[in-house]
Amino acid sequence: MQILVLGAGVVGTTSAWYLRQAGHEVTVVERQSRAALETSFANGGQISVSHATPWANPSAPLKLMAWLGKPDAPLRFRPRLDPAQWGWGARFLRECTSRRARYNLHQLVTLGTYSRERLQSLREDLALDYDQVTRGILHFYTDPAEFERAQLPASQMRAFGCAREVIDADRAVALEPALAGARGRLVGATYTADDESGDARKFTQALAQKAADAGVRFLYDTEIVGFEQRRGDVAGVRVIENGVHHTLRADSYVLSLGSFSPLLARQLGLKLSIYPAKGYSITVPVRSPERAYKVSLTDDQYKLVYSRLGDRLRIAGTAELNGYGRDLDLRRCQAIVRRVSDLMPEAGHWDQARFWTGLRPTTPSNLPYIGRSRLRNLFLNTGHGTLGWTHACGSAAALADIVAGRQPDLDFAFTAA
Numbered sequence: 001m002q003i004l005v006l007g008a009g010v011v012g013t014t015s016a017w018y019l020r021q022a023g024h025e026v027t028v029v030e031r032q033s034r035a036a037l038e039t040s041f042a043n044g045g046q047i048s049v050s051h052a053t054p055w056a057n058p059s060a061p062l063k064l065m066a067w068l069g070k071p072d073a074p075l076r077f078r079p080r081l082d083p084a085q086w087g088w089g090a091r092f093l094r095e096c097t098s099r100r101a102r103y104n105l106h107q108l109v110t111l112g113t114y115s116r117e118r119l120q121s122l123r124e125d126l127a128l129d130y131d132q133v134t135r136g137i138l139h140f141y142t143d144p145a146e147f148e149r150a151q152l153p154a155s156q157m158r159a160f161g162c163a164r165e166v167i168d169a170d171r172a173v174a175l176e177p178a179l180a181g182a183r184g185r186l187v188g189a190t191y192t193a194d195d196e197s198g199d200a201r202k203f204t205q206a207l208a209q210k211a212a213d214a215g216v217r218f219l220y221d222t223e224i225v226g227f228e229q230r231r232g233d234v235a236g237v238r239v240i241e242n243g244v245h246h247t248l249r250a251d252s253y254v255l256s257l258g259s260f261s262p263l264l265a266r267q268l269g270l271k272l273s274i275y276p277a278k279g280y281s282i283t284v285p286v287r288s289p290e291r292a293y294k295v296s297l298t299d300d301q302y303k304l305v306y307s308r309l310g311d312r313l314r315i316a317g318t319a320e321l322n323g324y325g326r327d328l329d330l331r332r333c334q335a336i337v338r339r340v341s342d343l344m345p346e347a348g349h350w351d352q353a354r355f356w357t358g359l360r361p362t363t364p365s366n367l368p369y370i371g372r373s374r375l376r377n378l379f380l381n382t383g384h385g386t387l388g389w390t391h392a393c394g395s396a397a398a399l400a401d402i403v404a405g406r407q408p409d410l411d412f413a414f415t416a417a
């Protein structure tokens with residue numbers, strides 16, 4: 001079958017890989033000049049099954065209220081005259097019950113575990129190198145109340161098969177000696193030995209090359225502007241390539257346009273509840289290799305994730321629900337630098353930090369759309385929010401099964417026609 005994959009982020013590129021492996025003729029359409037130049041470019045780097053607490057949970061509404069108007073709050077809702085934003089917000093509130101939060105957490109752990117296994121076998125099969133580190137993820141806490149609140153989701157994750165153990169501050173420092181200088185501030189930690197980290201951009205670009213070698217066609221610098229429809233099916237994708245308008249046709253289509261998926265899907269009458277959540281990352285050269293962390297870390301109080309990418313430190317976090325702008329608020333960047341340099345002053349050349357923002361394609365439940373749509377020949381693989389790197393390989397492998405008419409080997413709420 002001929003398949004057009006729309007979007008060459010980590011999700012579209014992994015989709016193209018698994019679909020090609022299943023024997024399809026695959027073409028990827030991407031407006032940028034390479035794969036992974038938008039949200040998959042400089043994310044936090046974590047492959048974190050243990051980061052499965054959904055944003056929507058019983059404590060979220062009060063926290064959001066407290067953070068309203070604070071420019072350096074970790075999660076910020078900036079109300080706009082935008083029905084998509086308000087609709088998303090209302091659905092988010094409905095996901096905040098403890099029953100929904102538990103269900104969503106279970107789903108995220110299930111998809112995360114499956115996906116991490118798919119990533120590990122792909123890495124081995126293709127000898128991929130993307131500054132991966134397989135030393136687990138250590139969540140550390142500097143606020144007793146935050147540590148207390150983490151106990152329930154950590155025990156739920158363990159019940160669902162994610163081995164996230166609760167440890168004390170001394171064990172945390174033994175696992176990651178770069179935290180020794182901050183020992184006095186640590187109140188506790190959790191550790192998930194099976195989690196890992198790596199550079200999502202390097203991975204995606206390396207996989208795109210392998211996919212191209214295996215026969216996948218990549219049409220870069222090609223903007224998707226709309227669709228042609230016939231009897232309820234997609235009959236073609238209208239694009240502008242080098243200034244020229246034309247239509248690309250295939251038997252089936254996979255929508256993987258990240259935060260832009262709902263804008264294009266709307267033209268087909270599909271309402272996807274995906275809203276961009278702008279996040280920040282900083283990338284800093286390592287200054288003192290022995291003082292710089294090697295284990296991937298999560299700083300729960302500040303909602304920051306830290307990954308060691310070779311001789312670089314990547315720290316990412318914060319979320320702003322404020323439309324599609326990617327503008328950079330220096331106060332937020334400085335808040336990240338302040339926090340990390342305060343904890344590990346000698347780890348990085350903090351004055352050389354490079355700043356980046358990206359738009360997480362976020363759903364109210366944090367669960368992505370994977371599977372069939374109402375249109376017979378349109379498949380969805382999008383809306384991965386805060387965990388698209390963690391979930392990419394599993395989502396793509398499952399999607400290839402669904403396209404082949406097979407039931408994927410995991411219990412997940414796939415979308416149906």
Ligand SMILES: Cc1cc2nc3c(=O)[nH]c(=O)nc-3n(C[C@H](O)[C@H](O)[C@H](O)COP(=O)(O)OP(=O)(O)OC[C@H]3O[C@@H](n4cnc5c(N)ncnc54)[C@H](O)[C@@H]3O)c2cc1C
Pocket residue numbers: 006007008009010011012029030031032035036037038039040041042043044045046047048200222223224225256257258259260278279280281305316317357358359360361382383384385386387388389390391
């Ligand atoms: C600050 C930050 C930190 C993060 N940290 C982590 C982490 O530690 N671990 C984790 O698992 N996840 C993390 N994420 C989330 C993860 O990066 C995303 O979920 C993931 O990158 C989404 O991938 P995607 O392929 O869906 O979207 P994208 O990477 O945005 O890909 C979509 C592609 O579609 C293309 N496109 C869009 N519109 C059009 C059009 N009209 N025509 C042609 N092409 C188009 C874009 O150019 C883009 O290349 C983080 C995100 C952010 C912002």
